[in-house]
Amino acid sequence: MANKISAVRGMRDFLPFQKRKRERVLQIIREVYQKHAFTEIETPVVEDYDILHSGLGGDNEKLSFSILKRGISDKPYTTEKLKAAELCDLGLRFDLTVPLARYYASNQAALPQVFRAVQIGPVWRAERPQQGRYRQFVQADIDIIGEFSMLAELELITATAAALNRLGLRDCVIRINDRRVLLSLLKHCGFNADDFNRVLITIDKLDKIGFAGVIEELVANEFAASAVAKLEPFLSGVAALPAGIPLTVAAIAEVMPEEVQNDALAELAELGDSLVSILPNGVTAEFDPTLVRGMGYYTGTIFEISHPGSGSSVGGGGRYDGMIGRFLGEQVPAVGFSIGFERIIDLVELPEDSAQEQKIALIADKDCAAPQQLVKLKSELLALGKQPHIVWRKKNMKPVFAYLAAEGFTEFANVNSALAAAELNIKTFETV
Known part of the structure; x- marks a missing residue:
């Protein structure tokens, strides 16, 4: 051990x-x-x-x-x-x-x-x-x-x-x-x-x-x-x-x-x-x-x-x-x-920053999305005031979503078939 x-x-x-x-x-x-x-x-x-x-x-x-x-x-x-x-x-x-x-x-x-x-x-x-x-x-x-x-x-x-x-x-x-x-x-x-x-x-x-x-x-x-x-x-x-x-x-x-x-x-x-x-x-x-x-x-x-x-x-x-x-x-x-x-530090309870409310996780399959396409999508979302984070899909997404929620992410989108910001179907973690 x-x-x-x-x-x-x-x-x-x-x-x-x-x-x-x-x-x-x-x-x-x-x-x-x-x-x-x-x-x-x-x-x-x-x-x-x-x-x-x-x-x-x-x-x-x-x-x-x-x-x-x-x-x-x-x-x-x-x-x-x-x-x-x-x-x-x-x-x-x-x-x-x-x-x-x-x-x-x-x-x-x-x-x-x-x-x-x-x-x-x-x-x-x-x-x-x-x-x-x-x-x-x-x-x-x-x-x-x-x-x-x-x-x-x-x-x-x-x-x-x-x-x-x-x-x-x-x-x-x-x-x-x-x-x-x-x-x-x-x-x-x-x-x-x-x-x-x-x-x-x-x-x-x-x-x-x-x-x-x-x-x-x-x-x-x-x-x-x-x-x-x-x-x-x-x-x-x-x-x-x-x-x-x-x-x-x-x-x-x-x-x-x-x-x-x-x-x-x-x-x-x-x-x-x-x-x-x-x-x-x-x-x-x-x-x-x-x-x-x-x-x-x-x-x-x-x-x-x-x-x-x-x-x-x-x-x-x-x-x-x-x-x-x-x-x-x-x-x-x-x-x-x-x-x-x-x-x-443990006594302070800070309100959520407005910036944190704009965090979005981009869920992608390695076989369906090329890195350059994901980075281009990320750049589009940054220009719109979002804070995108690229995540590769796993068999069990629950621990992934738990980590993202702890990090202040409130939204996610599946990007395999939608590689443009306007095409994303954005969901909240509450819908998972």
Whole structure:
């Protein structure tokens, strides 16, 4: 018995109807972003190893696929332990944000002072394959570089919400927080500054392991007992809330300790007030004081979009003002928002394109129709606005018709005795 041949674990083949849907969804996303004045760019799928492992990618750096230096496989390294950095000089990109930062640093002179970018493409991570987690997947990012003000957040959030709304994803909730708020909260509780990132990683698991699980992990990691005790009632109160917290001054003040009332919270309330009048119907914004976002490069506002049809966020991003400065030696403000393309693709139900309604299958017997005659007929039908597809007749046509129907064909014609468009007796699959 032959071995089963399949794609690499964590990577997928897409059948024609799946590929068609994916491209249509990406086309809609692109159209919306272009209308919002974002310009599409492209970066290589490969970046220098040192850039991918410069501390900008957080835990994703551990999941990157590295590429051996040319010719290194011919050398006898089996008896000597070497670090990956000594063996590799390149790697596959694990997100689109780090490549964008490098891209901006490389091309700054040719770009406008405030640069609005769209970047859509595959990324690779050495994940443990499971439902919803792949080793190759598509990201759809928009970023604004060079804008210090809240205008950047407002443009990104409204453009992303518009794209999801155009795709028919209603009832989206934008959860918003600020890294400065989180750090102020941890400082207020008494955590050591060196432990902030580790504490945030645990808090980020609140929706997965629950309030009790978070406290248990904080205790197990031996953080200061007094700090954990001070954080516990805050997390307990937030976890017990029956609904989201409105992004208003009063609602924020009610849930946050007085000692954490700072400028960042005031800016969040201002952001919430601005979003009320500009978000599409069915999209709301909420304050989530436990929202962390896993990437350590965020410096300010962070946000995620949830949808009732998905168990995970369908979009997320934030401000990362310090990243590009690592390459240029000067601070450059930047904010980004990424749509979780692989998470929304199964939620989207696209209407049939009008073009698909014009698809017609030409059923021919090999003994009765010459190839040149069929191509001539195909050309006539193309000129009439049809999308013809030549199919050789088989003994059992049911699987053929099933495949054509899945591909969006609604009509067919037997062409053995009618080799002119005007002579075709066109039928629908319903009559089969």
